[in-house]
Amino acid sequence: MSKQALQEPTFLILTSLAAGPQHGYGIMTDVARISDGRVKLRAGTLYAALDRLSGEGAVGLDREEIVDGRLRRYYRLTPAGTQVLAGEVARMRANAAVASRRLQKLAAGTAFAGGPA
Amino acid sequence: MNGEGPLERRYRRLLAWYPAEHRRVHAEEMVGVLLASARNGQRRPSLADTLDLIKGGIQTRLRPARYDGLDDGWRDTLAIASIATPAMIAMLYAVIFAWTAYHRVSDPAAGLPVAMTAVLVGWLLLIVLPPVLALRRFRRAAMLLYFVPVLFLAYAGAGPVVSGEQGGFFLAFLISAVAFVLSPGPRRAVQIVSARAWVVVCAIGLSLSVPEIILRWLAHLPAPIGPYRPSPLVAVLAWHLRLDPQHSAWVVVLTTALVAAGAALGLSRTLPSPVGKRLLVLLAVPAYPSVMSLAASGAGPGWLLSAAVVYPPTVLLACLAIALVWQSRRREHAQRNTGQPAD
Numbered sequence: 537m538s539k540q541a542l543q544e545p546t547f548l549i550l551t552s553l554a555a556g557p558q559h560g561y562g563i564m565t566d567v568a569r570i571s572d573g574r575v576k577l578r579a580g581t582l583y584a585a586l587d588r589l590s591g592e593g594a595v596g597l598d599r600e601e602i603v604d605g606r607l608r609r610y611y612r613l614t615p616a617g618t619q620v621l622a623g624e625v626a627r628m629r630a631n632a633a634v635a636s637r638r639l640q641k642l643a644a645g646t647a648f649a650g651g652p653a
Numbered sequence: 654m655n656g657e658g659p660l661e662r663r664y665r666r667l668l669a670w671y672p673a674e675h676r677r678v679h680a681e682e683m684v685g686v687l688l689a690s691a692r693n694g695q696r697r698p699s700l701a702d703t704l705d706l707i708k709g710g711i712q713t714r715l716r717p718a719r720y721d722g723l724d725d726g727w728r729d730t731l732a733i734a735s736i737a738t739p740a741m742i743a744m745l746y747a748v749i750f751a752w753t754a755y756h757r758v759s760d761p762a763a764g765l766p767v768a769m770t771a772v773l774v775g776w777l778l779l780i781v782l783p784p785v786l787a788l789r790r791f792r793r794a795a796m797l798l799y800f801v802p803v804l805f806l807a808y809a810g811a812g813p814v815v816s817g818e819q820g821g822f823f824l825a826f827l828i829s830a831v832a833f834v835l836s837p838g839p840r841r842a843v844q845i846v847s848a849r850a851w852v853v854v855c856a857i858g859l860s861l862s863v864p865e866i867i868l869r870w871l872a873h874l875p876a877p878i879g880p881y882r883p884s885p886l887v888a889v890l891a892w893h894l895r896l897d898p899q900h901s902a903w904v905v906v907l908t909t910a911l912v913a914a915g916a917a918l919g920l921s922r923t924l925p926s927p928v929g930k931r932l933l934v935l936l937a938v939p940a941y942p943s944v945m946s947l948a949a950s951g952a953g954p955g956w957l958l959s960a961a962v963v964y965p966p967t968v969l970l971a972c973l974a975i976a977l978v979w980q981s982r983r984r985e986h987a988q989r990n991t992g993q994p995a996d
Contacts, residue, residue, distance in 0.1 A: 561686045561689045579683050580709025583679050584712050600728070606682075607685065
């Protein structure tokens with residue numbers, strides 16, 4: 537797995553699977569819920585991502601079911617995928633902490649400069 | 654569930670943007686997800702879905718293929734077995750029916766009894782109908798029908814069912830029914846199996862009738878019925894075989910060995926690497942008791958079919974197939990979850 541930042545759909549797919557094994561349609565609805573409707577995954581994007589993540593060993597097949605004559609595959613986060621997600625969360629948290637500190641400084645400076653003369 | 658609607662057909666056409674290997678692994682579930690996301694009454698894919706599928710297909714084609722973690726193991730083999738086994742039995746029945754009908758019709762005294770025709774046509778329908786229903790998405794009805802011949806032969810067997818030719822058919826029907834239950838069934842199979850592989854499957858089905866036809870031909874030789882006239886050399890050879898039933902039994906065994914060798918070669922060349930070999934292991938389970946029974950019937954009372962000759966190898970082959978399926982699934986599951994092969 538590369539050390540590059542994850543794209544948001546990938547991050548959200550891994551986050552969705554962190555709750556437990558999910559099938560394709562379940563991941564799509566969960567991602568919409570996690571992102572508060574902002575990210576709407578479509579099947580093409582989802583399966584391109586799942587395929588890539590499977591190839592990288594971040595996601596594995598949990599089980600298969602036949603529901604109403606249709607194949608339903610449940611995917612799960614592998615230990616490697618858990619590490620990737622944890623690394624991304626740590627990276628985002630560190631970035632957010634830096635951004636937060638700077639925003640606090642900026643706010644303090646603005647308040648000082650803009651105060652009564 | 655009804656048959657494939659216009660929306661599903663259009664989604665499937667869009668999936669042509671993806672490589673065949675990706676479609677083999679993901680097409681069914683992608684169609685399921687796309688249909689689940691569609692609005693009620695939607696007949697065409699939305700523009701956004703269309704563009705998304707095209708983009709996904711191009712991205713996947715540009716990426717190096719990595720499907721090691723998603724090998725379907727025995728599931729694809731079982732899917733093929735759920736349609737290839739009935740197809741082969743149907744071919745075998747059809748040839749024997751045609752042979753019988755030809756000789757009965759050409760003999761004015763015999764004719765073709767209505768009852769016999771009805772039974773044979775009924776069996777053919779019973780064999781062909783389950784996979785056809787499964788292809789049309791009537792999965793529950795198909796599942797029930799898959800087990801009808803199994804139950805019938807188990808009932809008609811009256812005693813140990815794995816005996817002789819009927820036992821072979823019983824095992825073949827049982828394998829196709831179990832394979833259907835454990836796999837996505839014929840719909841997956843038609844995606845995997847190429848036209849060349851279908852030709853091989855049909856050729857195997859036709860070839861399976863050869864030993865039986867040889868026996869019937871030999872049985873007819875002393876008083877040939879119909880317009881058939883063998884050449885002098887064939888007639889001498891056949892007469893010699895007819896005189897010694899042990900020889901006709903060996904002709905059956907050798908012919909079957911040739912058919913098996915041809916099947917092994919054909920399936921391994923036309924199906925993906927592990928699938929062809931696995932299918933052969935499955936087919937060997939019903940083939941063995943059938944061949945032994947046929948050889949014994951050809952040899953007549955001189956070559957009694959001993960239970961010791963039939964049961965242990967059949968059970969051994971069945972155990973081997975079950976062990977291979979179980980081991981393959983276990984290894985596959987371990988690899989997918991940990992990236993490490995199971996010990």
